[in-house]
Amino acid sequence: HEQLGTDKIKGAVRFGIGPFNTEEQIDQAIAAVREIAAFARRKRNK
16 A cells, blocks of 8 residues: 555555456455445445
């Protein structure tokens, strides 16, 4: 986080998709980002 200029509260999510990723792995990454975004929205609205 320090190198990217983010902190634990704001945070960051970073991942890469390459030729060796399976469709299932990509779907899992998308699902995880959706879950994280929903959590962040709930926390922000409190």
